[in-house]
Amino acid sequence: MIDIILRDAITFANLLTLLSIGLSLTYMTTKIPNFAHGSFATLGIYIALTITELWKLNIYTSLLIAPFFGGLAALSLYKFILKPLMNKGASLVSLMIATLAFDLVLLSFLNIYADYLTKTFKIKSRVFNLRGYDLKIGEYSAIFPISLILSISLIIILHLLLTKTKFGISMRATIENPSLASVMGINTDLVYSTSWFIAGSLAGIAGCLLPIRFIGNPDTGTTMIASIFAASIVGGLLNIYGAILGGYLIGLTEVLGTNYLAMWFGSWIIPYRPIIPLIAMVITLLLAPKGLSSINWYKIIKKFGSEK
Amino acid sequence: MLPVEIIFLIDLLASFSVYLIISLSLNLEFGYTGVPNFGKVLAVAGGAFVVGSIPGRLLFNLMQINGNLDFITHNALIVAQITNNLKTNIPLSLSIFILSIIIAAIVGAILGFIASYPAIRLREDYLGITLLAMGEVLRVIGNNYPPLIGGSLGVQVPDPFAWIGGDLRFAITTLSMLFIAILIFIYVEFLIRSPLGRTLRAVRDNEIAASALGKHIPMIRMKVLMVGSALGAIGGALYAFYTSAVIAGTYNRVDWTFWPWTMVLLGGAANNIGVALGTLIFVGARKLIIFYKGFFAPYLPFDVVWLDMLLLGIVLILVLMFKPEGIIPEKPTYTIKVNHIKKIIENRKKV
Numbered sequence: 210m211i212d213i214i215l216r217d218a219i220t221f222a223n224l225l226t227l228l229s230i231g232l233s234l235t236y237m238t239t240k241i242p243n244f245a246h247g248s249f250a251t252l253g254i255y256i257a258l259t260i261t262e263l264w265k266l267n268i269y270t271s272l273l274i275a276p277f278f279g280g281l282a283a284l285s286l287y288k289f290i291l292k293p294l295m296n297k298g299a300s301l302v303s304l305m306i307a308t309l310a311f312d313l314v315l316l317s318f319l320n321i322y323a324d325y326l327t328k329t330f331k332i333k334s335r336v337f338n339l340r341g342y343d344l345k346i347g348e349y350s351a352i353f354p355i356s357l358i359l360s361i362s363l364i365i366i367l368h369l370l371l372t373k374t375k376f377g378i379s380m381r382a383t384i385e386n387p388s389l390a391s392v393m394g395i396n397t398d399l400v401y402s403t404s405w406f407i408a409g410s411l412a413g414i415a416g417c418l419l420p421i422r423f424i425g426n427p428d429t430g431t432t433m434i435a436s437i438f439a440a441s442i443v444g445g446l447l448n449i450y451g452a453i454l455g456g457y458l459i460g461l462t463e464v465l466g467t468n469y470l471a472m473w474f475g476s477w478i479i480p481y482r483p484i485i486p487l488i489a490m491v492i493t494l495l496l497a498p499k500g501l502s503s504i505n506w507y508k509i510i511k512k513f514g515s516e517k
Numbered sequence: 518m519l520p521v522e523i524i525f526l527i528d529l530l531a532s533f534s535v536y537l538i539i540s541l542s543l544n545l546e547f548g549y550t551g552v553p554n555f556g557k558v559l560a561v562a563g564g565a566f567v568v569g570s571i572p573g574r575l576l577f578n579l580m581q582i583n584g585n586l587d588f589i590t591h592n593a594l595i596v597a598q599i600t601n602n603l604k605t606n607i608p609l610s611l612s613i614f615i616l617s618i619i620i621a622a623i624v625g626a627i628l629g630f631i632a633s634y635p636a637i638r639l640r641e642d643y644l645g646i647t648l649l650a651m652g653e654v655l656r657v658i659g660n661n662y663p664p665l666i667g668g669s670l671g672v673q674v675p676d677p678f679a680w681i682g683g684d685l686r687f688a689i690t691t692l693s694m695l696f697i698a699i700l701i702f703i704y705v706e707f708l709i710r711s712p713l714g715r716t717l718r719a720v721r722d723n724e725i726a727a728s729a730l731g732k733h734i735p736m737i738r739m740k741v742l743m744v745g746s747a748l749g750a751i752g753g754a755l756y757a758f759y760t761s762a763v764i765a766g767t768y769n770r771v772d773w774t775f776w777p778w779t780m781v782l783l784g785g786a787a788n789n790i791g792v793a794l795g796t797l798i799f800v801g802a803r804k805l806i807i808f809y810k811g812f813f814a815p816y817l818p819f820d821v822v823w824l825d826m827l828l829l830g831i832v833l834i835l836v837l838m839f840k841p842e843g844i845i846p847e848k849p850t851y852t853i854k855v856n857h858i859k860k861i862i863e864n865r866k867k868v
Contacts, residue, residue, distance in 0.1 A: 242642045244555075244649070290834060299841065302553045305645055306778060307837050309555070313775060313830030317823040324819035431770070435650040442646070480661040487650050494635040494647065 222460025231408030247430030253416020279413020445500025542748035551721035556652030564753030569763030625750025659765030671764030785843025
């Protein structure tokens with residue numbers, strides 16, 4: 210029983226981490242909180258649905274297409290909406306509204322597509338899950354090891370990209386100081402576009418694995434956006450490694466916390482699950498607004514060590 | 518029965534009044550002070566939930582209707598009885614209407630305070646994220662905690678205008694809503710022309726300069742959010758009275774946060790007349806879509822509602838890209854007339 214809950218929690222945390230990394234990446238480069246990030250994941254959810262229910266292929270083949278579509282959606286948001294607005298000198302608030310508006314457009318297209326699937330092909334396209342399409346490793350479902358291995362390897366690849374390649378170094382330079390980087394001959398626009406594409410692809414990957422274990426709906430992404438932001442803010446919004454920490458922390462507390470509280474207090478507590486990431490976010494903003502990555506742990510450990 | 522056109526017009530006017538109040542409050546927060554309130558739905562839902570839970574219970578105890586009944590489980594029966602009793606008691610009807618609106622405003626202000634407190638000192642993007650996340654909380658609670666407003670089934674609201682009766686009741690309710698909306702319009706106009714209004718614009722245009730002149734930025738933002746949320750809650754309360762039911766599910770992000778945002782941006786932020794125009798255009802367009810829904814529906818393989826949402830998203834993006842100042846842009850601040858200044862100088866010289 211607990212084993213299954215723990216597996217679910219880790220699976221959810223893996224996917225949430227992929228989402229929060231993307232969110233932090235775009236925030237670090239362009240300094241815009243992207244409210245449409247959740248819907249890139251929903252795009253992945255519907256790609257997985259199409260591949261399994263419509264084309265009768267293995268669900269994991271959607272991992273080949275979903276990153277492309279997610280990345281394309283993110284890239285078009287940056288290229289066609291945010292960049293022209295930034296060139297016009299739009300304020301931060303208008304850029305945030307632009308991402309919200311893009312989210313609405315995506316959301317309505319996803320809803321239209323869901324209706325289309327139901328009416329034309331008689332496929333259940335709302336509040337569905339694709340548990341039946343999961344592979345089996347022994348008697349266990351494959352999603353747990355696959356999501357774990359996939360997210361850890363993606364994190365390592367991203368780490369290597371940022372630290373070992375020339376492009377990664379120019380990306381970090383752009384994050385540190387965009388004008389100085391462009392003076393040094395770095396194509397900052399290319400860096401920004403790439404970061405948006407990577408963020409969208411990671412969201413797409415997370416999205417197509419999500420319905421295997423959890424419920425998929427056109428508004429899954431928009432309801433998850435609070436958790437994603439909570440994860441990124443707990444991690445500090447300006448640090449990819451913080452986003453990893455925040456993603457696992459929020460993902461695990463959200464699932465485990467809800468389940469343990471339900472065991473103690475009864476099942477009425479389950480619908481209040483969205484409040485858990487919010488509380489984590491509020492505590493972080495009140496105590497350490499720059500997130501866990503900003504806290505000087507060495508100093509705290511030293512202080513407690515000297516008291517003993 | 519009234520003709521369809523008249524009903525359509527009355528309904529349009531009622532929605533216009535509700536949305537005008539909410540867009541004006543958002544204009545105060547975003548247009549004049551620059552606070553990105555992406556959680557407007559919180560205040561609106563707060564006001565509506567007050568109307569769903571308080572006046573019904575109050576009258577239930579006051580009128581001493583069969584005490585064995587439970588307010589939530591026998592809601593329809595109790596509320597029907599209350600409305601029936603209210604028909605003959607005009608002073609009680611009006612006082613319960615006004616009292617509910619006052620309580621809604623107070624609850625709205627408290628919600629505004631709670632929602633903005635964690636991030637009020639941080640940059641506007643953190644504030645926006647926090648407000649957006651907070652906006653969802655009340656709906657989650659309302660949907661899952663039946664004692665508040667009957668959970669996902671919702672509750673009925675006693676009708677304080679039942680004493681009018683017949684076709685006129687609809688019209689009078691709408692007119693009184695419009696009256697309240699106009700009062701709020703006048704209040705906001707006076708507010709922004711006062712010294713406080715100039716302070717708000719200073720906070721929006723240059724935070725550093727404003728704080729260098731001794732203005733406490735977080736306090737000003739918080740006050741504005743509290744006033745804005747109180748006004749938003751009045752809008753929600755009026756909507757609840759108008760539809761005479763409160764269902765938690767209807768208080769979603771799209772209807773009560775993004776629609777007002779589009780109205781404010783389309784009409785022109787920091788210009789109340791522009792905002793009123795934007796509200797009229799958008800409410801009109803939406804009502805027409807709903808009115809002609811049956812006409813479109815057979816030709817589309819999907820629900821017309823999504824077309825409505827698509828329109829909202831596209832209009833928002835187009836406005837931001839091509840007309841960020843809105844239809845009627847912000848006017849320069851009123852200053853003292855040249856002749857008046859000359860007069861003052863001449864008076865000084867005489868002395």
